[in-house]
Amino acid sequence: MALRTIVEKGERCLEKRCRSVVNFDERLHILLDDMGDTLIQSGGVGLAAPQVGILRRAVLVLETNVAEGENEYVIELINPEIIETSGEQTGPEGCLSVPGVFGLVTRPEYVKVRAQDRFGEFFEVEGTGLTARCFCHEIDHLDGRLFVDIADHIMDDEELKAYYGAGEDE
Numbered sequence: 001m002a003l004r005t006i007v008e009k010g011e012r013c014l015e016k017r018c019r020s021v022v023n024f025d026e027r028l029h030i031l032l033d034d035m036g037d038t039l040i041q042s043g044g045v046g047l048a049a050p051q052v053g054i055l056r057r058a059v060l061v062l063e064t065n066v067a068e069g070e071n072e073y074v075i076e077l078i079n080p081e082i083i084e085t086s087g088e089q090t091g092p093e094g095c096l097s098v099p100g101v102f103g104l105v106t107r108p109e110y111v112k113v114r115a116q117d118r119f120g121e122f123f124e125v126e127g128t129g130l131t132a133r134c135f136c137h138e139i140d141h142l143d144g145r146l147f148v149d150i151a152d153h154i155m156d157d158e159e160l161k162a163y164y165g166a167g168e169d170e
């Protein structure tokens, strides 16, 4: 298990447009393995390569919409592109690189992504609810965009309590 340090807002690497991954090699696999360990350890639902200081188009998203009794699993997306969206959801969003801050962000309710896997094979994956939100949030990181830049507004403690106290999970 190798953990990488998650950089926080203010670091330049979070503001840059990342370059495509071109080599699907051992080096990429080590990065993805380390990002996976770092994501699980952090308790987050997604992590983008620039958050660990690597300016390449690679993200991880935790698929949390699983049937009861089944395990959540990490989706690796290399050079991801959003190819379809529908609907709309507005809810609280946070980021491992902006600790302790939550903002109300409007995202599509459904998102379809085309990406490559760690071996360079193309695939498509769909997500709804939190997973759709996470696809958008992580792919935004690859273009240097943070949720605080696009939030309708930043939530105060009262609002957070209203959301989370009511048992909402996103």
Ligand code: CO
Pocket (backbone or CB within 6 Å): 094, 095, 096, 097, 137, 138, 141
């Ligand atoms: Co983030």
